[in-house]
Amino acid sequence: MAPHYCGLCRRTSFAGRRHLYSAAHRQRLREALGRLQAKVEAARAAIGSAAVRRYEAAEPERRVWCLCCGRDVPRDGRRGGLALPHAALLQHLAGPEHRRETARFWRENRAEAALRQRFVVSAEDYGRFTESLARALAAYEEREDECIREMAARIREAERRRQETVQAALEPPTEPQLCAGPSVYSSTVGQERDIFHDAEQPGPSGMQEVPDLNWMEPGQALTFIGHQETEGKGNIHTGARPPWLIKEEEEVGSQQQIGPSYEEFLKEKEKQKLRKLPADRVGANFDHTSQTGDSWLPSFGRVWNHGRRWQSRHQFRAESGEKKKKR
Structure with a gap:
């Protein structure tokens, strides 16, 4: 008997087609059909109540392995920016190609004939699904239109409030003293300027005279809080030069130096480097206060820290003589 290859079990049986009736093949067939049936039943549940949701670009595409056709099938459909759950899978199950491949699979694997109708969708059921999907799309579009109208109403209300605020800010304020006319207003302002100008003139003793404030209406009189004197400095009311006209040289000359000078800073910086x-480095303890004549020249003695350099020559000779005696 010629060997037989089973695509479901992925093995070659040398017993021929008798492998299709074996317990191992029947067990593997039931498990594979059970996995596919669970997904088909979930798609059948959406026939009478189709749903529509917004499509998310980051969402991975969900696919279903069709055991009868031997290929991957997308589960959800798409229409524009909307996702249609189970629409693509139902369309595949209702197609003629899936019916033909299902009949072939049942014939080749000797599956139970009564179970074949559970893995296909009739044309009537698919028609019901399309009608339910149309109603779901209409309801979704209506909800979207309602949301757009509400958003437009909120935008118009915000724009109206903004325009009211801008208009209120641009309107000139209405004050009682401005209603008397331009001639009265100008005369009142001129009298007020003259009175305060007389009050700001300094007297012989450096004191300012208090103007007569009885010209104002009752209930609107000003309160005099006394003269504001500055110690040793004048102000613009006493005829002094304003601060923005003082030259920079005068300001620099009047400022006192704070902190050490730049030369002292450099000396301190050099001391920090020496620390x-x-x-125990060479010359660290050299006596800089020792006096040396102008005719002094180095005698090429040894390195020294104190005294004259020629003294180091005698010290070297004395030490070398002691070393020779020890030898």
Whole structure:
């Protein structure tokens, strides 16, 4: 008997087609059909109550492995920016190609004939699904239109409030003193300017005279809080030069120097550098206060820290003589 290859079990049986009636093949067939049936039943549940939702670009595409056709099938459909759950799978199950491949699969794998109708969708059921999907799309569009109208109403209300605020800000304020006419207003302003100008003139003792405030109407009199004197400095009311006209040279001359000078800073910086050097370095303890004549020249003696350099030569000779005696 010729060997038989089973695509479901993915093995070659040398017993021929008798493998299709074996327990292992029947068990694997039931498990595979059970996985597919669960997804088909979920799609059938959406026939009478189709749903519509907004499509998310970041959402991964969900696919279903069709055991009968031997290929991946998308589960959800798309229409513009909307996602239609189970629409693509139902369309595949109701197609003639799936019916033909399902009949072939049942014939080749010796599956139960009564179970074949559970894995296909009739044309009547698919028609009901399309009608339910049309109603769901209409309801979704109506909700979207209602949301757009509400948003437009809120935008118009916000724009109306903004225009009212701008108009209120641009309108000139209405004050009682402006209603008397331009001639009365100008004369009143001129009298007020003259009175305060007389009050700001300094007297012989440096004191300002208090103007007569009885010209104002009752209930609107000003309260005099006394003269505001500055110690040793004048102000613009006493005829002093305003601060924005004072030259920069005068300001710089009047300022006192705060902190050390730049030369002192450089000396301190140099001292800080010397403190970081090792204390036992050559010349660290040299006596700079010693007096040396102009005719002094180095005698090429040894390195020294104190005294004259020629003294280091005698010290070197004395030390070398002691070393020779020890030897």
